Amino acid sequence: MQIFFDFFAYVRKKQYLCTRKGLDMKKRIVILGIESSCDDTSAAVIVDGELRSNVIASQKVHEEYGGVVPELASRAHQLNILPVVDTALKRAGVTKEELSAVAFTRGPGLLGSLLVGTSFAKGLALALDIPIIEVNHLQGHVMAHFVEPSEELRAKSEEIKHPEFPFLCLLVSGGNSQIIRVKSQESRVKRYMPEMEIIGQTIDDAAGEAFDKCAKVLGLPYPGGPWIDKLAKLGDPNKYPFAKPNIAGYDYSFSGLKTSFLYTLRDMLKAHGVETVDALAEQVPNLKEDLCASLQATVVDILMRKLKRAAKDLGINRVAVAGGVSANSALREAFVDYGKRYGWEVFIPPFSFTTDNAAMIAQAGYFKYLDGDFCPIDAVPYAKTTI
Numbered sequence: 001m002q003i004f005f006d007f008f009a010y011v012r013k014k015q016y017l018c019t020r021k022g023l024d025m026k027k028r029i030v031i032l033g034i035e036s037s038c039d040d041t042s043a044a045v046i047v048d049g050e051l052r053s054n055v056i057a058s059q060k061v062h063e064e065y066g067g068v069v070p071e072l073a074s075r076a077h078q079l080n081i082l083p084v085v086d087t088a089l090k091r092a093g094v095t096k097e098e099l100s101a102v103a104f105t106r107g108p109g110l111l112g113s114l115l116v117g118t119s120f121a122k123g124l125a126l127a128l129d130i131p132i133i134e135v136n137h138l139q140g141h142v143m144a145h146f147v148e149p150s151e152e153l154r155a156k157s158e159e160i161k162h163p164e165f166p167f168l169c170l171l172v173s174g175g176n177s178q179i180i181r182v183k184s185q186e187s188r189v190k191r192y193m194p195e196m197e198i199i200g201q202t203i204d205d206a207a208g209e210a211f212d213k214c215a216k217v218l219g220l221p222y223p224g225g226p227w228i229d230k231l232a233k234l235g236d237p238n239k240y241p242f243a244k245p246n247i248a249g250y251d252y253s254f255s256g257l258k259t260s261f262l263y264t265l266r267d268m269l270k271a272h273g274v275e276t277v278d279a280l281a282e283q284v285p286n287l288k289e290d291l292c293a294s295l296q297a298t299v300v301d302i303l304m305r306k307l308k309r310a311a312k313d314l315g316i317n318r319v320a321v322a323g324g325v326s327a328n329s330a331l332r333e334a335f336v337d338y339g340k341r342y343g344w345e346v347f348i349p350p351f352s353f354t355t356d357n358a359a360m361i362a363q364a365g366y367f368k369y370l371d372g373d374f375c376p377i378d379a380v381p382y383a384k385t386t387i
């Protein structure tokens with residue numbers, strides 16, 4: 001019955017939009033999504049709600065610097081954006097003339113990087129005389145759970161389970177650690193884009209940043225999260241008891257953990273009379289593996305404890321995870337484990353939708369298109385913003 005009502009509302013909305021914009025009602029809704037907030041240039045195409053392509057060009061240029069260099073990121077976006085968009089359109093089997101709207105990440109992120117995607121979206125939309133749709137990057141990550149891959153893409157990826165409302169989403173990336181309450185918008189007219197509210201967030205560093213900085217101290221390449229994950233599989237998670245924060249409410253803190261990790265290493269270097277981590281590793285068997293396993297276990301414990309408290313207090317038992325750090329194997333296992341222990345229905349995205357991608361931006365764009373939520377052509381990107 002609900003499906004029938006949803007479909008009816010969809011047709012009515014499409015009819016309304018088409019009348020307003022003088023478009024052909026029978027025409028497909030084709031959304032191009034563009035993501036350029038950090039160091040991934042990505043474009044995706046959604047046709048009538050179905051993801052047809054999702055192309056990502058990751059920038060390798062930052063590896064040797066141990067972190068993203070903003071100026072290099074913008075230059076790489078400039079080089080990548082045209083071929084990435086072109087490939088996304090071709091893979092989706094659509095021409096640019098068939099596009100209904102261009103959705104782009106307006107922020108938060110690196111200003112120079114965002115400027116490339118925003119300017120490209122505006123230029124293309126102006127040339128094609130179609131609307132642009134701004135997407136908040138953080139909301140985009142949550143929307144990854146609503147992507148509906150085409151049959152062809154489904155064959156290459158895991159299934160994406162769509163959560164019902166309300167649900168909690170733990171958003172963990174290189175720049176954010178937040179608990180978001182997601183619910184349907186309270187409005188007389190059906191709204192497709194849900195309402196999101198941050199109920200807890202980091203007061204200093206993000207979980208991904210803690211992984212990346214600690215990995216750098218160990219001499220691991222950037223981004224360090226996947227390396228920590230890999231080494232942790234060979235280590236003892238209880239070997240090094242790092243400090244855990246004691247923060248009120250549902251907020252997080254990871255700067256103390258970073259310091260605790262650094263001091264543990266500093267004290268060991270001193271005790272063994274060596275100056276480098278590699279020299280220490282020759283004396284202490286399994287050093288890096290045990291440090292990584294202990295760090296990872298501490299991060300996961302910090303994240304899950306607050307999430308558990310929020311789910312209990314708010315009486316919500318649908319819990320999702322999103323963002324780059326949701327690729328972490330221990331965090332994914334913890335979700336499954338908590339799900340079993342506390343009766344949660346858990347939503348874990350396929351790996352390809354954890355890190356930055358344009359499919360999630362196109363999905364948010366598709367919902368906003370159905371809601372008639374367009375933005376002015378003079379919209380400028382923003383480096384910092386909340387949901």
Ligand code: KG4
Pocket residue numbers: 038172173174175176207208209211212223224225226229323324325326327328329354355356
């Ligand atoms: O969402 P994302 O691609 O970019 C933004 O920050 O917006 O997240 C990148 C973060 C990096 O900090 C990276 O180290 C972390 O995600 N990451 C991981 C893993 N894969 C990526 N952290 C832990 N374990 C992983 N397997």
